[in-house]
Amino acid sequence: MGRLVVVSNRIADPRQTAAGGLAVALAEVLNSTGGMWFGWSGKIVDATESDDVVFKRAGPVTLATVDLSQVDHDAFYLGYSNGVLWPVFHYRLDLADFDAGYITGYRRVNQLFARKLLPLLRPDDILWVHDYHLIPLAAELRALGCRQRIGFFLHIPLPPPLMLAAIPGHDWLIRALFAYDLVGFQSKADLDHFARYVETEAHAQPVDDGRWRAFGRTVQAGAFPIGIDxxxxxxxxxxxxxxxxxxxxxxxxxxxxxxxxxxxxxxxxxxxxxxxxxxxxxxxxxxxxxxxxxxxxxxxxxxxxxxxxxxxxxxxxxxxxxxxxxxxxxxxxxxxxxxxxxxxxxxxxxxxxxxxxxxxxxxxxxxxxxxxxxxxxxxxxxxxxxxxxxxxxxxxxxxxxxxxxxxxxxxxxxxxxxxxxxxxxxxxxxxxxxxxxxYDVHWWCDGFLVALERTMAEEKGTSWLRL
CATH class of the missing domain: 3.40.50.2000 (Glycogen Phosphorylase B;)
Incomplete structure:
Protein backbone atom coordinates (compact mmCIF):
# COMPACT_ATOMS: atom_id res chain seq x y z
CA MET A 1 0.00 0.00 0.00
CA GLY A 2 1.01 3.63 -0.34
CA ARG A 3 1.74 5.96 2.53
CA LEU A 4 -0.96 6.02 5.23
CA VAL A 5 -2.21 9.46 6.20
CA VAL A 6 -4.28 9.46 9.40
CA VAL A 7 -6.51 12.46 10.13
CA SER A 8 -8.19 13.02 13.48
CA ASN A 9 -9.20 15.89 15.72
CA ARG A 10 -6.25 15.26 18.03
CA ILE A 11 -3.02 13.45 17.22
CA ALA A 12 -0.72 11.29 19.32
CA ASP A 13 2.88 10.15 19.11
CA PRO A 14 2.60 6.47 18.09
CA ARG A 15 5.85 5.71 19.91
CA GLN A 16 4.22 6.41 23.26
CA THR A 17 2.27 3.52 24.79
CA ALA A 18 0.37 5.95 27.00
CA ALA A 19 -1.00 7.65 23.89
CA GLY A 20 -3.90 5.20 23.86
CA GLY A 21 -5.54 2.58 21.72
CA LEU A 22 -5.71 4.42 18.40
CA ALA A 23 -2.01 5.30 18.45
CA VAL A 24 -1.08 1.73 19.38
CA ALA A 25 -3.26 0.39 16.58
CA LEU A 26 -1.84 2.66 13.92
CA ALA A 27 1.80 2.66 14.99
CA GLU A 28 2.84 -0.38 12.97
CA VAL A 29 1.33 0.69 9.66
CA LEU A 30 2.34 4.34 10.11
CA ASN A 31 5.91 3.30 10.83
CA SER A 32 6.07 0.83 7.94
CA THR A 33 4.79 3.33 5.38
CA GLY A 34 6.55 6.41 6.75
CA GLY A 35 3.07 7.75 7.31
CA MET A 36 1.68 11.08 8.44
CA TRP A 37 -0.77 11.94 11.25
CA PHE A 38 -2.59 15.22 10.73
CA GLY A 39 -4.85 17.05 13.17
CA TRP A 40 -5.39 19.85 15.64
CA SER A 41 -2.40 20.76 17.79
CA GLY A 42 -4.51 21.23 20.91
CA LYS A 43 -3.51 24.91 20.96
CA ILE A 44 -5.94 27.82 20.84
CA VAL A 45 -4.38 30.96 19.37
CA ASP A 46 -5.39 34.48 18.50
CA ALA A 47 -7.30 34.68 15.21
CA THR A 48 -4.61 36.97 13.75
CA GLU A 49 -1.80 34.45 14.31
CA SER A 50 -0.46 32.18 11.58
CA ASP A 51 -2.37 29.01 10.73
CA ASP A 52 0.64 27.34 9.15
CA VAL A 53 1.11 23.59 9.55
CA VAL A 54 3.68 22.62 12.19
CA PHE A 55 5.69 19.44 11.56
CA LYS A 56 7.32 17.12 14.06
CA ARG A 57 9.09 13.81 13.52
CA ALA A 58 8.15 10.74 15.55
CA GLY A 59 10.59 8.19 14.19
CA PRO A 60 9.58 7.54 10.56
CA VAL A 61 6.18 9.16 11.16
CA THR A 62 5.40 12.81 10.45
CA LEU A 63 3.10 14.58 12.92
CA ALA A 64 1.46 17.59 11.25
CA THR A 65 -0.73 19.97 13.26
CA VAL A 66 -2.65 23.20 12.91
CA ASP A 67 -3.82 25.57 15.62
CA LEU A 68 -7.39 26.79 16.06
CA SER A 69 -8.69 30.19 17.03
CA GLN A 70 -10.96 30.50 20.06
CA VAL A 71 -13.95 31.18 17.82
CA ASP A 72 -13.28 28.13 15.66
CA HIS A 73 -12.60 25.87 18.65
CA ASP A 74 -15.79 26.91 20.41
CA ALA A 75 -17.98 26.44 17.34
CA PHE A 76 -16.31 23.36 15.87
CA TYR A 77 -15.32 21.38 18.96
CA LEU A 78 -17.46 22.52 21.88
CA GLY A 79 -20.39 23.65 19.77
CA TYR A 80 -21.25 21.37 16.87
CA SER A 81 -19.09 18.30 17.56
CA ASN A 82 -19.89 18.01 21.26
CA GLY A 83 -23.00 20.15 21.58
CA VAL A 84 -24.92 18.61 18.67
CA LEU A 85 -23.35 15.45 17.26
CA TRP A 86 -22.20 13.85 20.52
CA PRO A 87 -25.56 14.01 22.32
CA VAL A 88 -27.63 13.01 19.28
CA PHE A 89 -25.33 10.14 18.35
CA HIS A 90 -25.65 8.96 21.97
CA TYR A 91 -29.46 9.17 21.77
CA ARG A 92 -29.77 12.34 23.92
CA LEU A 93 -31.79 14.72 21.77
CA ASP A 94 -32.78 16.60 24.92
CA LEU A 95 -29.17 17.75 25.42
CA ALA A 96 -28.46 18.86 21.86
CA ASP A 97 -28.12 22.60 21.17
CA PHE A 98 -29.64 22.83 17.70
CA ASP A 99 -30.22 26.57 17.64
CA ALA A 100 -26.78 28.03 18.27
CA GLY A 101 -25.56 28.10 14.66
CA TYR A 102 -22.40 26.10 15.36
CA ILE A 103 -22.56 24.32 12.02
CA THR A 104 -20.84 27.21 10.22
CA GLY A 105 -17.78 26.87 12.44
CA TYR A 106 -17.83 23.08 12.07
CA ARG A 107 -17.69 23.42 8.28
CA ARG A 108 -15.09 26.17 8.47
CA VAL A 109 -12.64 24.03 10.46
CA ASN A 110 -13.17 21.03 8.15
CA GLN A 111 -12.43 23.34 5.21
CA LEU A 112 -9.31 24.56 7.03
CA PHE A 113 -8.13 20.98 7.53
CA ALA A 114 -8.76 20.21 3.84
CA ARG A 115 -6.84 23.27 2.61
CA LYS A 116 -3.86 22.58 4.85
CA LEU A 117 -3.78 18.84 4.24
CA LEU A 118 -4.17 18.73 0.44
CA PRO A 119 -0.73 20.19 -0.45
CA LEU A 120 0.92 17.59 1.80
CA LEU A 121 -0.54 14.59 -0.02
CA ARG A 122 1.17 12.28 -2.48
CA PRO A 123 -0.69 10.67 -5.39
CA ASP A 124 -0.57 7.18 -3.91
CA ASP A 125 -1.48 8.15 -0.34
CA ILE A 126 -4.32 6.38 1.46
CA LEU A 127 -6.25 8.61 3.87
CA TRP A 128 -7.97 7.36 7.03
CA VAL A 129 -10.19 9.96 8.71
CA HIS A 130 -11.42 9.37 12.25
CA ASP A 131 -14.58 10.25 14.09
CA TYR A 132 -17.49 12.63 14.22
CA HIS A 133 -15.46 15.84 14.29
CA LEU A 134 -14.46 15.32 10.64
CA ILE A 135 -17.47 13.81 8.88
CA PRO A 136 -17.39 16.33 5.99
CA LEU A 137 -13.60 16.33 5.51
CA ALA A 138 -13.58 14.05 2.46
CA ALA A 139 -16.21 16.17 0.72
CA GLU A 140 -14.09 19.27 1.32
CA LEU A 141 -11.01 17.48 0.01
CA ARG A 142 -12.89 16.24 -3.08
CA ALA A 143 -14.06 19.77 -3.77
CA LEU A 144 -10.40 20.83 -3.87
CA GLY A 145 -9.50 18.07 -6.31
CA CYS A 146 -8.39 15.25 -4.03
CA ARG A 147 -8.68 11.87 -5.77
CA GLN A 148 -6.83 9.67 -3.29
CA ARG A 149 -8.67 6.83 -1.62
CA ILE A 150 -10.26 7.99 1.66
CA GLY A 151 -11.76 5.93 4.47
CA PHE A 152 -13.72 7.10 7.49
CA PHE A 153 -14.25 5.39 10.84
CA LEU A 154 -16.90 6.47 13.34
CA HIS A 155 -15.78 5.64 16.87
CA ILE A 156 -19.10 6.55 18.51
CA PRO A 157 -22.57 5.07 17.84
CA LEU A 158 -24.74 6.03 14.88
CA PRO A 159 -28.35 6.55 16.00
CA PRO A 160 -31.47 5.20 14.24
CA PRO A 161 -32.69 7.10 11.18
CA LEU A 162 -35.47 9.10 12.82
CA MET A 163 -33.16 10.25 15.62
CA LEU A 164 -30.46 11.17 13.12
CA ALA A 165 -33.05 13.07 11.09
CA ALA A 166 -33.67 15.34 14.08
CA ILE A 167 -30.39 17.14 13.33
CA PRO A 168 -30.95 20.24 11.20
CA GLY A 169 -28.92 19.59 8.05
CA HIS A 170 -28.76 15.84 8.67
CA ASP A 171 -28.98 15.22 4.92
CA TRP A 172 -25.84 17.30 4.42
CA LEU A 173 -23.95 15.20 6.96
CA ILE A 174 -24.89 11.87 5.42
CA ARG A 175 -24.31 13.12 1.89
CA ALA A 176 -20.79 14.01 3.04
CA LEU A 177 -20.18 10.37 3.92
CA PHE A 178 -20.62 9.45 0.26
CA ALA A 179 -17.40 11.34 -0.49
CA TYR A 180 -15.54 8.51 1.25
CA ASP A 181 -14.67 5.22 -0.39
CA LEU A 182 -15.23 3.23 2.80
CA VAL A 183 -17.17 4.09 5.97
CA GLY A 184 -16.61 1.94 9.04
CA PHE A 185 -18.76 1.54 12.14
CA GLN A 186 -18.20 -0.11 15.50
CA SER A 187 -21.16 -2.49 15.38
CA LYS A 188 -23.62 -4.22 13.10
CA ALA A 189 -26.39 -2.19 14.74
CA ASP A 190 -24.70 1.05 13.65
CA LEU A 191 -24.25 -0.29 10.13
CA ASP A 192 -27.93 -1.22 10.04
CA HIS A 193 -28.89 2.30 11.10
CA PHE A 194 -26.73 3.72 8.29
CA ALA A 195 -28.29 1.38 5.72
CA ARG A 196 -31.83 2.22 6.79
CA TYR A 197 -31.10 5.96 6.75
CA VAL A 198 -29.45 6.12 3.32
CA GLU A 199 -32.19 4.01 1.75
CA THR A 200 -35.17 5.81 3.33
CA GLU A 201 -33.91 9.39 3.66
CA ALA A 202 -31.31 9.67 0.87
CA HIS A 203 -33.00 7.19 -1.52
CA ALA A 204 -29.67 5.42 -2.01
CA GLN A 205 -29.69 2.30 -4.15
CA PRO A 206 -28.06 -0.85 -2.75
CA VAL A 207 -25.47 -1.96 -5.30
CA ASP A 208 -24.51 -5.21 -3.62
CA ASP A 209 -23.71 -6.39 -0.11
CA GLY A 210 -22.32 -3.43 1.82
CA ARG A 211 -22.37 -0.86 -1.01
CA TRP A 212 -24.82 1.96 -1.73
CA ARG A 213 -25.01 4.52 -4.53
CA ALA A 214 -26.29 8.07 -4.20
CA PHE A 215 -25.22 11.60 -5.16
CA GLY A 216 -23.19 10.23 -8.07
CA ARG A 217 -20.94 8.20 -5.77
CA THR A 218 -20.80 4.64 -4.48
CA VAL A 219 -19.77 4.12 -0.88
CA GLN A 220 -18.91 0.88 0.84
CA ALA A 221 -19.79 0.53 4.53
CA GLY A 222 -19.08 -2.15 7.09
CA ALA A 223 -18.79 -3.01 10.76
CA PHE A 224 -15.20 -3.05 12.07
CA PRO A 225 -15.37 -3.40 15.87
CA ILE A 226 -12.21 -1.98 17.37
CA GLY A 227 -10.19 -4.13 19.75
CA ILE A 228 -7.23 -3.79 22.07
CA ASP A 229 -3.63 -4.94 21.73
CA TYR A 439 -10.56 -9.56 17.02
CA ASP A 440 -7.77 -7.43 18.44
CA VAL A 441 -6.70 -3.96 17.43
CA HIS A 442 -4.43 -5.31 14.69
CA TRP A 443 -7.33 -7.25 13.17
CA TRP A 444 -9.34 -4.02 13.22
CA CYS A 445 -6.62 -1.94 11.59
CA ASP A 446 -5.66 -4.52 8.98
CA GLY A 447 -9.28 -5.36 8.17
CA PHE A 448 -10.24 -1.74 7.57
CA LEU A 449 -7.21 -0.91 5.45
CA VAL A 450 -7.53 -4.07 3.34
CA ALA A 451 -11.19 -3.24 2.73
CA LEU A 452 -10.26 0.33 1.81
CA GLU A 453 -7.63 -0.83 -0.67
CA ARG A 454 -10.16 -3.12 -2.29
CA THR A 455 -12.80 -0.46 -2.81
CA MET A 456 -13.45 0.05 -6.48
CA ALA A 457 -12.11 3.22 -8.02
CA GLU A 458 -14.88 5.64 -8.91
CA GLU A 459 -15.45 6.64 -12.48
CA LYS A 460 -13.12 9.36 -13.69
CA GLY A 461 -14.35 12.88 -14.08
CA THR A 462 -16.80 12.92 -11.18
CA SER A 463 -16.79 16.45 -9.84
CA TRP A 464 -17.46 17.35 -6.23
CA LEU A 465 -18.98 20.66 -5.37
CA ARG A 466 -18.97 21.88 -1.79
CA LEU A 467 -21.90 20.38 0.06
Missing part, protein backbone atom coordinates in the same frame (compact mmCIF):
# COMPACT_ATOMS: atom_id res chain seq x y z
CA UNK A 230 -3.89 -7.89 24.12
CA UNK A 231 -0.15 -8.54 24.14
CA UNK A 232 0.67 -4.89 24.81
CA UNK A 233 -1.85 -4.76 27.65
CA UNK A 234 -0.49 -7.97 29.16
CA UNK A 235 2.99 -6.45 29.12
CA UNK A 236 1.57 -3.35 30.79
CA UNK A 237 0.02 -5.59 33.46
CA UNK A 238 3.45 -7.06 34.26
CA UNK A 239 5.11 -3.65 34.57
CA UNK A 240 6.06 -2.36 38.05
CA UNK A 241 3.28 0.24 38.35
CA UNK A 242 0.54 -2.29 37.61
CA UNK A 243 2.05 -4.93 39.89
CA UNK A 244 2.39 -2.41 42.72
CA UNK A 245 -1.26 -1.38 42.30
CA UNK A 246 -2.40 -5.02 42.30
CA UNK A 247 -0.47 -5.85 45.46
CA UNK A 248 -1.71 -2.76 47.26
CA UNK A 249 -5.34 -3.43 46.36
CA UNK A 250 -5.03 -7.10 47.31
CA UNK A 251 -3.63 -6.23 50.74
CA UNK A 252 -6.01 -3.35 51.44
CA UNK A 253 -9.10 -5.33 50.42
CA UNK A 254 -8.02 -8.80 51.54
CA UNK A 255 -11.33 -9.28 53.38
CA UNK A 256 -13.53 -7.85 50.63
CA UNK A 257 -14.35 -8.32 46.98
CA UNK A 258 -13.70 -5.36 44.73
CA UNK A 259 -16.00 -4.05 42.02
CA UNK A 260 -14.54 -1.52 39.61
CA UNK A 261 -15.87 1.07 37.19
CA UNK A 262 -13.56 3.20 35.02
CA UNK A 263 -15.21 5.87 32.88
CA UNK A 264 -14.98 9.41 31.68
CA UNK A 265 -17.49 11.61 33.45
CA UNK A 266 -20.09 11.69 30.71
CA UNK A 267 -23.86 11.38 30.63
CA UNK A 268 -23.56 8.51 28.14
CA UNK A 269 -21.77 6.30 30.70
CA UNK A 270 -24.78 5.62 32.94
CA UNK A 271 -22.93 6.43 36.18
CA UNK A 272 -25.97 7.55 38.24
CA UNK A 273 -27.88 4.46 37.07
CA UNK A 274 -24.90 2.29 38.10
CA UNK A 275 -24.85 3.82 41.58
CA UNK A 276 -28.57 3.27 42.00
CA UNK A 277 -28.13 -0.36 41.01
CA UNK A 278 -25.31 -0.77 43.55
CA UNK A 279 -27.49 0.86 46.20
CA UNK A 280 -30.25 -1.60 45.31
CA UNK A 281 -27.77 -4.47 45.65
CA UNK A 282 -26.79 -3.29 49.14
CA UNK A 283 -30.42 -2.84 50.13
CA UNK A 284 -31.47 -6.30 48.95
CA UNK A 285 -28.41 -8.13 50.32
CA UNK A 286 -27.66 -6.85 53.84
CA UNK A 287 -25.54 -9.93 54.61
CA UNK A 288 -23.08 -8.92 51.85
CA UNK A 289 -22.80 -5.24 52.63
CA UNK A 290 -19.39 -5.23 54.29
CA UNK A 291 -17.93 -7.83 51.92
CA UNK A 292 -17.90 -5.72 48.71
CA UNK A 293 -16.51 -2.31 47.77
CA UNK A 294 -17.07 -0.43 44.51
CA UNK A 295 -14.17 1.69 43.27
CA UNK A 296 -15.57 4.14 40.74
CA UNK A 297 -13.13 6.25 38.72
CA UNK A 298 -14.80 9.07 36.82
CA UNK A 299 -12.20 11.05 34.89
CA UNK A 300 -12.96 14.76 34.35
CA UNK A 301 -14.49 15.57 30.97
CA UNK A 302 -15.73 18.89 29.52
CA UNK A 303 -16.58 20.26 32.95
CA UNK A 304 -17.35 23.70 31.52
CA UNK A 305 -20.52 22.27 29.92
CA UNK A 306 -23.71 22.44 31.96
CA UNK A 307 -24.78 18.83 31.41
CA UNK A 308 -21.48 17.60 32.83
CA UNK A 309 -21.72 19.80 35.90
CA UNK A 310 -25.17 18.39 36.59
CA UNK A 311 -24.06 14.77 36.33
CA UNK A 312 -21.00 15.50 38.51
CA UNK A 313 -23.24 16.85 41.28
CA UNK A 314 -25.69 13.97 40.92
CA UNK A 315 -22.92 11.38 41.10
CA UNK A 316 -21.30 13.01 44.12
CA UNK A 317 -24.67 13.15 45.86
CA UNK A 318 -25.40 9.48 45.17
CA UNK A 319 -21.97 8.31 46.34
CA UNK A 320 -22.26 10.39 49.51
CA UNK A 321 -25.76 9.09 50.18
CA UNK A 322 -24.73 5.43 49.73
CA UNK A 323 -21.72 5.82 52.01
CA UNK A 324 -23.75 7.70 54.58
CA UNK A 325 -26.59 5.16 54.66
CA UNK A 326 -24.61 1.93 54.44
CA UNK A 327 -21.03 2.69 55.54
CA UNK A 328 -19.40 1.50 58.76
CA UNK A 329 -16.44 2.82 60.70
CA UNK A 330 -14.17 0.31 58.97
CA UNK A 331 -15.90 0.12 55.58
CA UNK A 332 -17.18 2.49 52.93
CA UNK A 333 -19.18 0.84 50.13
CA UNK A 334 -18.09 3.31 47.43
CA UNK A 335 -14.71 4.84 46.77
CA UNK A 336 -15.35 7.60 44.25
CA UNK A 337 -12.34 9.08 42.45
CA UNK A 338 -12.92 12.14 40.27
CA UNK A 339 -9.56 12.32 38.54
CA UNK A 340 -7.63 10.51 35.84
CA UNK A 341 -5.72 7.40 36.92
CA UNK A 342 -2.56 6.61 34.94
CA UNK A 343 -3.13 3.93 32.32
CA UNK A 344 -0.05 2.06 33.58
CA UNK A 345 -1.80 1.45 36.93
CA UNK A 346 -5.16 0.31 35.61
CA UNK A 347 -4.22 -3.33 34.81
CA UNK A 348 -3.34 -3.85 38.47
CA UNK A 349 -6.69 -2.45 39.59
CA UNK A 350 -8.55 -4.59 37.05
CA UNK A 351 -6.70 -7.74 38.11
CA UNK A 352 -7.51 -7.14 41.79
CA UNK A 353 -11.23 -6.71 41.06
CA UNK A 354 -13.76 -9.52 41.13
CA UNK A 355 -16.32 -7.59 39.04
CA UNK A 356 -16.14 -4.84 36.41
CA UNK A 357 -19.24 -2.71 35.92
CA UNK A 358 -19.26 -1.43 32.33
CA UNK A 359 -22.80 -0.15 32.04
CA UNK A 360 -23.08 2.80 29.63
CA UNK A 361 -26.46 3.96 28.41
CA UNK A 362 -24.92 4.04 24.93
CA UNK A 363 -21.35 3.50 23.77
CA UNK A 364 -19.67 2.95 20.44
CA UNK A 365 -17.51 0.09 21.73
CA UNK A 366 -16.01 0.54 25.24
CA UNK A 367 -12.48 -0.81 25.49
CA UNK A 368 -12.50 -0.84 29.31
CA UNK A 369 -14.51 -4.06 29.03
CA UNK A 370 -11.81 -5.69 26.91
CA UNK A 371 -8.93 -4.36 29.02
CA UNK A 372 -10.54 -5.75 32.18
CA UNK A 373 -10.73 -9.20 30.59
CA UNK A 374 -7.13 -9.07 29.38
CA UNK A 375 -5.87 -8.17 32.87
CA UNK A 376 -7.48 -11.13 34.66
CA UNK A 377 -5.79 -14.13 36.19
CA UNK A 378 -7.04 -16.95 33.95
CA UNK A 379 -7.09 -19.36 36.91
CA UNK A 380 -9.25 -17.07 39.04
CA UNK A 381 -10.82 -14.50 36.71
CA UNK A 382 -13.23 -11.73 37.52
CA UNK A 383 -16.66 -11.24 35.94
CA UNK A 384 -17.66 -8.60 33.42
CA UNK A 385 -21.09 -6.99 33.86
CA UNK A 386 -21.72 -5.27 30.54
CA UNK A 387 -24.47 -3.02 29.21
CA UNK A 388 -26.30 -4.46 26.25
CA UNK A 389 -26.16 -0.92 24.80
CA UNK A 390 -22.36 -0.90 24.51
CA UNK A 391 -21.01 -1.83 21.10
CA UNK A 392 -18.82 -4.43 22.84
CA UNK A 393 -21.95 -6.41 23.75
CA UNK A 394 -22.23 -7.67 20.15
CA UNK A 395 -18.93 -9.51 20.59
CA UNK A 396 -18.77 -10.25 24.32
CA UNK A 397 -21.84 -12.45 24.63
CA UNK A 398 -20.42 -14.47 27.57
CA UNK A 399 -20.39 -11.40 29.81
CA UNK A 400 -23.37 -10.76 32.09
CA UNK A 401 -25.38 -8.48 29.82
CA UNK A 402 -27.66 -5.98 31.56
CA UNK A 403 -30.07 -3.17 30.82
CA UNK A 404 -28.59 -0.22 32.77
CA UNK A 405 -32.06 1.40 32.97
CA UNK A 406 -33.26 -1.67 34.92
CA UNK A 407 -32.05 -0.99 38.46
CA UNK A 408 -33.26 -4.25 39.96
CA UNK A 409 -31.96 -6.31 37.04
CA UNK A 410 -28.49 -4.77 37.25
CA UNK A 411 -28.43 -5.26 41.04
CA UNK A 412 -29.29 -8.93 40.50
CA UNK A 413 -26.44 -9.23 37.97
CA UNK A 414 -24.01 -7.75 40.53
CA UNK A 415 -25.06 -10.41 43.04
CA UNK A 416 -24.72 -13.15 40.41
CA UNK A 417 -21.24 -11.89 39.44
CA UNK A 418 -20.02 -11.81 43.04
CA UNK A 419 -21.32 -15.32 43.77
CA UNK A 420 -20.42 -16.96 40.44
CA UNK A 421 -18.64 -20.31 40.87
CA UNK A 422 -15.01 -20.56 39.82
CA UNK A 423 -15.65 -23.02 36.99
CA UNK A 424 -18.28 -20.79 35.39
CA UNK A 425 -16.02 -17.77 35.72
CA UNK A 426 -13.21 -19.66 34.00
CA UNK A 427 -15.45 -20.87 31.18
CA UNK A 428 -16.87 -17.42 30.51
CA UNK A 429 -13.46 -15.79 30.66
CA UNK A 430 -11.92 -18.38 28.34
CA UNK A 431 -14.57 -17.75 25.67
CA UNK A 432 -14.30 -13.97 26.05
CA UNK A 433 -10.51 -14.06 25.73
CA UNK A 434 -10.75 -16.08 22.53
CA UNK A 435 -12.89 -13.29 21.10
CA UNK A 436 -10.71 -10.36 22.11
CA UNK A 437 -7.56 -12.15 20.96
CA UNK A 438 -9.05 -12.99 17.57
Missing amino acids: VQEFNELARAPEAVEMYERMRMEYSRRKLLVGVDRLDYSKGLPQRMRAFREFLTKNPDLRSSATLIQIASPSRENVGAYTEILHELESLCGSINGNFGELDWMPVRYIHRTVARARLPGLYRASRVALVTPLRDGMNLVAKEFLAAQNEEDPGVLVLSRFAGAAEQLREALLVNPYDTEGTAAAILLALQMPLEERRNRHRALMETIRR
